[in-house]
Amino acid sequence: MRVLLVSPAFHGYARAMAMALGAIGHEVSVHLYDRPVDMRSRVGMRLLHRPPEGGQAVWARAELTVRAIGALRSIRPEAVLVVKGDQFGSDWWEALSESGVPHVTWFYDELRRMRYSAEQLSVVGPIATYSACDVRTLAASGITVTHVPLGFDALADVVDRSHEGISFVGARYPGREATLRRLVAAGVTVKAFGRGWSRRPLDIIRSGQFRHPGVASGPQLDRSESYGLMKASAATLNLHGDQDGFTMRTFEAPGVGAVHICDRQDVAMHYEIGAETLVFSTEEELAEICHRVLADPVWAGSIRERGRKRTLAEHTLVHRMRTLETLWA
Known part of the structure; x- marks a missing residue:
């Protein structure tokens, strides 16, 4: 059509x-x-x-x-x-x-x-x-x-990047900043990417974020670059705000083969917790998960493999478009 x-x-x-x-x-x-x-x-x-x-x-x-x-x-x-x-x-x-x-x-x-x-x-x-x-x-x-739900763009290019620690890609909000600061205090290597986090002079002026976030930071990435970053990271964080729907990141992170760490237990409607994605309820639990991911790459690798397999089978944008076309039929 x-x-x-x-x-x-x-x-x-x-x-x-x-x-x-x-x-x-x-x-x-x-x-x-x-x-x-x-x-x-x-x-x-x-x-x-x-x-x-x-x-x-x-x-x-x-x-x-x-x-x-x-x-x-x-x-x-x-x-x-x-x-x-x-x-x-x-x-x-x-x-x-x-x-x-x-x-x-x-x-x-x-x-x-x-x-x-x-x-x-x-x-x-x-x-x-x-x-x-x-x-x-x-x-x-x-x-x-x-x-x-939203979904993973499996047709997008993925730009290879290198990153050894935990990553976060997204807007800089006070709650997210506080969570990342506590991870750093707990000895977790974490880096945040986005214009609000960036210390590039032009990004600081555009975002108005003159205060240092207190964590390692990088610039805003385009989507293909962010896909490559998440895939290369030991794990990537998905920190929701007050949404009740799940963000694109929920499907993108496991879709590119990243270890996805989410802050919502109800992600179980889309992924098997502990096998396809990881979930935390407290910041102490988040730090424990991050330390385990960094210390046990074999276990983390199984999360990557299963999460990607589930995403490609059920949660791509092609799957969503197939559902939407039935609604206009």
Whole structure:
């Protein structure tokens, strides 16, 4: 089918989704609705982050909506996959409905972080979401919804890197920083990567993180580089915030053959704990796991092998696209 993928830029994942759709036989056009194409739209993207009901933000969403409708009408797809989509005005959803094109909307964020009203949620479906909690909330409201987790981009290139200790790739938040500092204090060799952690002068200026994080740090990596880093590390950490859905990292780390150490026991819905992934409940337990990984590479190797095998069998973006295509059928 001729599929239109309407998505935020989302760290390059829109391209990964398009490739996964292509791998199962679809012809895919991608409209990145939050990527500026000229100075006017560049200003508009910045205005989206103003107070949501302010005139500037309303204007920006209207511009974004008009561009998406233009893509729908020029491409004339046979199916549409909308990713997130909460910045669109009602005109987009009306145009999509009037087109008669089957579609599905996939959320990689919780409802509480998006702009959807109850009325809008009733017309954007069928809905797929990575949040099991939101599945229950939406279903209780009579909305058609399916739990579709995120996944691993198995079609991506992996850039080889070397790293002997424990790695963390992600944003710098106070809780994460505190956890990594305590690991260092416990004698664990750990290094964090990302713009907020980086001590490069330009990264410091851009992130506003002038205080040293107190742990070894590296710059922001593109996705292929981060895949190579995780694979090369003795283990890589996955530290969630207040999400109830699982991040891409949950599937990417075991998918590239890394030892994945996660902070959530409910990851058991996707992986066998202790065999395919490792989980901690306290920082003391995390330090013990890290020390064992560093001291016992044979045991760690078995985690790598089994986690990767499970991911490639069940948790790639191709698997997710196969599920989503059944929803627009």
